[in-house]
Amino acid sequence: MKYKGLVPELSVANISESKKFYLDVLGFHLEYERVEDKFAFLSLGEAQMMIEEMNGSWNTAELMYPLGRGVNFQIEMEDVEGMAAALKDQGIKLFRDVLVNHYENDDGGVMVKEILVQDPDGYLLRFSQMISVGSSL
Known part of the structure; x- marks a missing residue:
């Protein structure tokens, strides 16, 4: 890897609950885990992240729900609408349903389909599907 x-x-807050959400x-x-440390290394496509049950080692202030205020994690994928449907089928409420955005960049811009969902601790996950400019939405 x-x-x-x-x-x-x-x-x-709870490694078992978070692992179930991210995996299932x-x-x-x-990818791997250290059970004794309540730690897991996860991947989805090219995206990688780690989760670890709160232990005080990394806290710079009191942790309160929702965690990760002010940040969202963009995760690229090929089928945002499929992900949205699968989450809804499992009773997961989307923070933001499928939306198509245009973002400017040095090449003029890119079209992106995206959804937002919160994990059990309130972290905001943004699943994004890049759409080439000029393609059918």
Whole structure:
């Protein structure tokens, strides 16, 4: 396994509940875990992240729900609408349903389909599907 240049590690309240959500609900893959440390390294496509049950080691202030205020984690995927439907079928409420956005960049811009969902600790996950400019939406 090749590690990405940036791999966020999220402090979670309950490692078992978070693993179930990421693996069973969102379809992440468990790369490895350290059970004794209540730690798991996860991937979905090219995205990588770590989750670890809160232990006080990394806390810079009191952790209160929703965690991760002010940040969202963009995760690229090929079928955002399929992910949205699967989440709804499992009774998961989307923070934001499928939306198509246009973002400017040095090449003029990109069209992106995206949804937002919160994990059990309130972290905001943005699943994004890049659409080439000029393609049918």
